Amino acid sequence: MLHMYINGDTPNVCSNFIKGNIISRWSRMKFPLFLGLVVGSILVVASDDKLNSSLDEEWESWKLQYNRQYAEGEETNRRMIWESALSYIEQHNREYAMGMHTFTVRMNQFGDLTNEEFNKQMNGFVMNEAENSTEEIEDGLDDDNEISLKLPKSINWVEKRAVTPVKNQGACGSCWAFSATGALEGQLGKKGKLISLSEQNLVDCDRRSHGCNGGLMGYAFRSIISKRGINSEKTYPYNGRQRTCRFRRDKIAATIRNYRFVGRCENCLAHAVVNIGPIAVAIDASKRSFQYYNQGVYYDRNCSRRNVNHAVLVVGYGRMRGRKYWLVKNSWGLSWGDKGYIKMAKGRHNNCGILNYMVYPIM
Template identity: 40%
Template sequence: MKLALLATVITVISAVNAAASTDDVNTAWNDFKLKYGKEYRSLYEEIVSKAIFAENFNKIVEHNSLYDQGLVKYSLAINKFADLSNEEFKNTFNGYKKRTSDVGDVVVVNFVPDQKTEIPDEFDWRKKGAVTPVKNQGRCGSCWTFSALHNHFQNGELEPLKVNIFLKTGILASISEQNLVDCSFEDGNAGCDGGDMNPAFTYVHNNDGIDSEEGYPYQGRDLPCRYITSANVTSTKGYGNIERGNEEHLKAAIATVGPIAVAIDASQSEFRLYHEGIYYNPSCSSGAIDPENELDHAVLAIGYGSENGEDYWLIKNSWGTDWGDDGYIKMARNRDNNCGVAADASYPLNY
C-alpha cells in the first residue's frame, strides 16, 4: 500500500516538474494559494493539487495564445477552481440532475411566443433592475436552486420567481435557496446531491410558498427542513417549459417573460476556467438526444445579444463574482444550441 502511494507521489512530482519548465508555474501557484487562502491537509494532497494546477495553468496559456490570435472567442484565467480535477469539480459543483415528480394540480404549460410582440435584438434584465447580485453556492450541488429561484417570488430568491414578483410589485428581494435544498426531497430533488428546477417549482406550489433568504439563510449543506410560514414570501401555480432546443423561443421568453432557468453542459474544463468573451466549445453537447445525461449544471439566462457578429446568451452563474466575468458568462447562441442552453429551459407561473 505504502509503495503504491509512493509511486503515485513520484509520478505526480514528475508531472509537476515536466509542466513547470520555468518559474512561471511556481510563481502562479504561490500567488494562487495566497489569493484564495488555499490550505491542504497533507503534503501529498498539495503535491497532487499542484500537479492539477500546473496542467490547468498550461491549458490556460495555450488557450489564451489562440485567443490573442483571434482563433477562439473567449479567454481563460486562473480562478479558485484551478487546483481541482475536472471530475472532482463536476461531482461537487455541477448539481443539475433531471428529475421527475408527481405534478398533481401543478399547472404545466408550453411557452408559445406572441406573434404580435416584436422581440428586440438584444436584452439584459440587469438594465431593468430585475436581477439580484451573483451568489456563491459553495461546495454544494445546489445550482438548481439558484437557477430556479430568480424569476418568480416577491420577496424571494428563485431568480425566475424574483422577477415575477418584481414585475408585479416593483420589489426585488431574495428567496431562500436553502429552503429548497432542505425541503424539496419529496418532490424529487436531492439537496446538495443535485436537483431540477421544475420539481423545485412543484415544491413551492405544493408547499404554498417559500421562505425569504433573510428568514431561511443559505448554509451550503444539507440540513433538516426548517420552513416556517411566517417567512413565506410568495408561491407559484406551476411552470412553463420552452420547446426543447428552440433558441428562438428561448429568446422570446427571456424578452417577454423574464430570466429563464436553464440546464447546460458545463462538463468541459474550459467552462470552469472561463474568464471573458463568448464561450463556444465544440466538445459541448446540445442536449438534444439525452438531456438527462448530457446536461449537468443549472444557470439563469438573463439576456442575449451580439458582439462582433457573434450571437450570445447572457448567463448568470452561482459560483461567486470571482468566477468568469464578475459571475457571468456569455455563451454562444444560434450555433446548434451549443452546450444545450435551450435544451431544458423553464420558468415559474404566477397566480
C-alpha cells in the same frame, strides 16, 4: 530501512508478529502497504522535481486568494493539477489571439480540481430525471417558424433591476435551486419587489430533488407550490449543506401558482426572456473551457447539445462584435467568468443544449 524490517530487526510494535525468518500473516499484509508508502514517497519526490519553480510565488498567491490548505502529501498533486490548468489557459488564450476562439479563459477557484472533480462537485442538474418539457410547452410553440413576433435586438434584465447579485453555491451541487430562485426573483423584480430568495429552503425541503447531489427546477417550483411559498435568503440563509427542513410559514417571501416550460427553439426562448423575464435553463457546463471561462462569447464545438448537467439563469440576450449571445447568470460567485456571468453563443444550433430544458414560475 527495508532490510531492517525484513530481517526481524523491527520496532517493538512489530516484534510480536515476526518469528525468525517467517513473516506472519500480518506482515504479509502490511509489507506491501509499507513498500507502497516508500514507492509513493519516491513518486512524490519525483513529482516535486517536475514542478515549475518559477511558479512558486504565483502558486502561493493563488492559495492565499482562495484560502487553500492541504493535508500532508496532497499539495504536490494539487499543484500539478493547477500547473496543468495554467498551461491550458495560456495555450487557449494564445489561440484566441490568433482568432481561433471567441472567448478567453483564466485561472479561478477551480484551478486545483481535475475536470472530473469539478463536474462532480459543481454541476447538479439531474438530466436522467428531467421532466418531458414537451408536455407543457409555452403557448404550444415548439418551432422557430411559428413565432413571428418582432423582438428587440437586445434585452438585459440586470439593467432592469430584476436580477439579484451573483451568488455562490460553494461545493454543493445545488445549481438547480439557484436557477429556480433566480427565475422567481425575476418575477418579483418585474413587480418592483426584488428580494433574494432562499436556495437553502429548497435544498433542505424539496423532497423530489437531492439537495447537494442535484435536482430540477421543475421540482423546486413544485415544492414551493406544495408548501405555499418560499422564505427569503435573510430568513433562511444558505450554508451549502443539506439539513432538516426549517421552512418558516410565518415568513413567506413569495408564492407561485404554477410553472411552465418554454418551447425548444431559439425564438421561443427569446420571446420568453423578453415577455416573461429571466428563464431557468439547463446547459452542458462540463468542458474545461467552461470551467475556466473569462470573457467573450462562449462557443465550444465539443459542448454537448443533448447532455445537460448544470442549471443557470438566462437574463437577457444581445450581440458582441457581431456575435449573438445569451446573457447567463451563474451561481459560482464573482471570481468565475465575467463577474459571475457568461455570454453563451446564440443561434448556434442549440449550443450546449441551452434549449433542452427551459422553465419559469407563474405567480
